[in-house]
Amino acid sequence: MTSATLRIASLLLGGTIAAFALSTPVFAAGGDSNGDTTTPVCKNGQVYDKKAQKCVKQSSANITEDNRTEYAYSLAKAGRYDEALAMLDTLKDQNTAEALNYRGYATRKLGRTDEGISYYLKSVELDPKYAKVREYLGEAYVVKGRIDLARDQLNTIKTLCGTGCEEYQDLNEAIIDPSKI
Numbered sequence: 001m002t003s004a005t006l007r008i009a010s011l012l013l014g015g016t017i018a019a020f021a022l023s024t025p026v027f028a029a030g031g032d033s034n035g036d037t038t039t040p041v042c043k044n045g046q047v048y049d050k051k052a053q054k055c056v057k058q059s060s061a062n063i064t065e066d067n068r069t070e071y072a073y074s075l076a077k078a079g080r081y082d083e084a085l086a087m088l089d090t091l092k093d094q095n096t097a098e099a100l101n102y103r104g105y106a107t108r109k110l111g112r113t114d115e116g117i118s119y120y121l122k123s124v125e126l127d128p129k130y131a132k133v134r135e136y137l138g139e140a141y142v143v144k145g146r147i148d149l150a151r152d153q154l155n156t157i158k159t160l161c162g163t164g165c166e167e168y169q170d171l172n173e174a175i176i177d178p179s180k181i
Contacts, residue, residue, distance in 0.1 A: 039070060039071065039073075039074040040055070040074070041074050041075060041078045041080070042055035043055070044083060045057065045058050046058055047063055047067070047068065047071045047087065048067075048071055048074070049062065049063055049067065050067050050070070051064075051067075058087070058090070065091055065092060065093060068087055068088075068090055068091055069088070069091065069096070069098050069099050069102065071087055072084045072085075072087035072088045072099070072102050072106075073098075073102045073105070075087060076102055076105050076106045076109065079109075081106040081107075081109050081110045082106075082110070084102065084105075084106040085103065085106050085107070088102060088103050088106075095122075095126070096126065097123045097124075097126040097127035097130050097133065098123075098130075100119045100120070100122045100123035100126065100133075101119070101120065101123040101130065101132060101133040101136060103116075103119045104116040104117070104118075104119030104120040104123065104133070104136060104137075104140070105136050107119065108136070108139075108140050108143070113140050113143050113144060114144075116136075116140050117137065117140045117141075117144075120133055120136055120137040120140060121137070124137065129160055131157050131160045131161050131165060131167040131168075132167055134153045134156050134157050134160070134167065134171075135153070135157060135167040135168075135170055135171045137153050138150040138151075138152075138153030138154055138157075138171040138174070138175070139170075139171060139174050139181050141153065142174050142175055142178050142181060143178070143181060147175060150171065150174070150175050151175065153171060154168065154171050154172060154175065157171060
């Protein structure tokens with residue numbers, strides 16, 4: 001093959017890979033209340049239907065509130081914060097500990113830390129034993145330079161799930177090295 005033919009083949013292969021990537025759900029790291037860490041993230045305007053195990057139109061009436069909440073978190077973990085907030089806006093009950101936590105996470109990541117803290121605090125009111133919200137609240141306090149308040153959350157997490165749980169380890173790491181947030 002000539003070098004020109006190789007370049008063309010490379011460009012065609014790259015285009016095929018890009019087209020495949022755009023049509024395939026992306027899996028976001030994170031997790032839901034069941035410990036699932038591979039929730040797919042679909043293209044804008046779609047939501048991953050856990051029951052059907054595929055991306056469907058966001059307006060689908062068959063998507064449960066829990067499914068929408070978990071999907072919003074997947075979007076946020078994928079860095080699609082505005083879409084996560086829009087998904088949370090579709091919930092009939094936006095006043096759950098999880099929905100408020102994920103709203104707090106997305107707004108904090110958008111740089112609106114004080115607003116995020118207000119959502120975290122509402123989530124804590126609804127479920128004081130929810131370790132994930134305490135982790136994120138602690139991280140928000142680290143961002144604000146309030147290490148004392150972050151350590152308070154770390155100590156609470158320790159009473160909830162010990163020092164071996166992910167929430168404790170992640171917040172402890174954020175306190176030691178804030179660049180990890």
